[in-house]
Amino acid sequence: MIVTIDGVAASGKSSVASGVARALQVPYISSGLLYRGATLLGLQAGLDLHDARALLVTLQAQPLRLEPLAEGNRVWHAEQDVTEQLHSTRMDRGVSVVAALPEVRAWVDAQLRALEAPFVAEGRDMGTNVFPQAPAKFYLTASPRIRAERRARERPEDVPAIEAALILRDQLDAAQSAPATDAVVIDTGPLTLEGVIEAILAHLPARVPSA
Numbered sequence: 656m657i658v659t660i661d662g663v664a665a666s667g668k669s670s671v672a673s674g675v676a677r678a679l680q681v682p683y684i685s686s687g688l689l690y691r692g693a694t695l696l697g698l699q700a701g702l703d704l705h706d707a708r709a710l711l712v713t714l715q716a717q718p719l720r721l722e723p724l725a726e727g728n729r730v731w732h733a734e735q736d737v738t739e740q741l742h743s744t745r746m747d748r749g750v751s752v753v754a755a756l757p758e759v760r761a762w763v764d765a766q767l768r769a770l771e772a773p774f775v776a777e778g779r780d781m782g783t784n785v786f787p788q789a790p791a792k793f794y795l796t797a798s799p800r801i802r803a804e805r806r807a808r809e810r811p812e813d814v815p816a817i818e819a820a821l822i823l824r825d826q827l828d829a830a831q832s833a834p835a836t837d838a839v840v841i842d843t844g845p846l847t848l849e850g851v852i853e854a855i856l857a858h859l860p861a862r863v864p865s866a
């Protein structure tokens with residue numbers, strides 16, 4: 656079984672997916688980390704992030720590997736764990752460019768579809784494009800202000816600046832960020848993190864089938 660959790664930036668996807676996966680005792684997959692990893696490789700190689708061909712050559716020559724651990728996904732570039740380098744405002748600015756490239760999206764989709772179920776997959780298009788057959792789909796939303804206040808607890812920037820950046824990224828990511836028609840949409844604004852996890856678990860069987 657595959658559970659998909661999609662949503663906009665800082666809506667709580669990773670935290671909620673981690674909690675749901677722990678409750679179900681299955682791995683969770685943060686698809687965004689593969690886009691962030693591709694962006695890091697492009698930046699480190701000094702590439703133009705719009706150059707899909709050059710990015711693909713780099714990705715194929717120096718493979719990224721996503722390690723889905725219960726406490727959080729790790730991203731490996733050859734033998735180096737690069738996870739800590741993937742979350743910054745600089746990365747946020749670059750990743751929307753990379754994630755807009757169809758060739759990179761196809762590369763990420765192939766990595767994801769090679770994974771063995773069961774798992775929880777979070778991102779933007781898990782329930783629409785990558786795993787449309789998933790039997791349980793959720794889509795998280797919250798206002799830009801609430802999301803900025805949450806992000807501000809993680810980054811040394813002020814809320815208005817983060818809010819403006821989130822609104823811009825929402826626009827840049829819009830093409831791949833619509834909820835699946837069969838997704839349960841949850842406004843996480845009024846809910847605690849635990850409340851969102853419980854709301855999702857209430858829709859799921861206690862034990863997840865392995866297939």
Ligand SMILES: Nc1ncnc2c1ncn2[C@@H]1O[C@H](COP(=O)(O)OP(=O)(O)O)[C@@H](O)[C@H]1O
Pocket residue numbers: 662663664665666667668669670671805806808809843844846847848849851
């Ligand atoms: N419902 C919630 N209430 C309060 N804080 C939340 C909630 N959901 C997530 N958070 C916090 O908001 C921040 C962003 O969550 P995260 O899971 O990283 O979002 P995303 O993966 O969608 O970018 C994290 O610090 C997380 O702990």
Ligand SMILES: Nc1ccn([C@H]2C[C@H](O)[C@@H](COP(=O)(O)OP(=O)(O)O)O2)c(=O)n1
Pocket residue numbers: 662663664665666668686687688690691750751754755777778779780781824828831
């Ligand atoms: N399935 C996905 C996952 C992420 N993306 C894009 C959208 C985001 O700007 C970047 C990074 O995704 P990530 O989930 O890490 O970003 P947020 O935590 O939501 O801020 O990649 C995508 O286009 N499709």
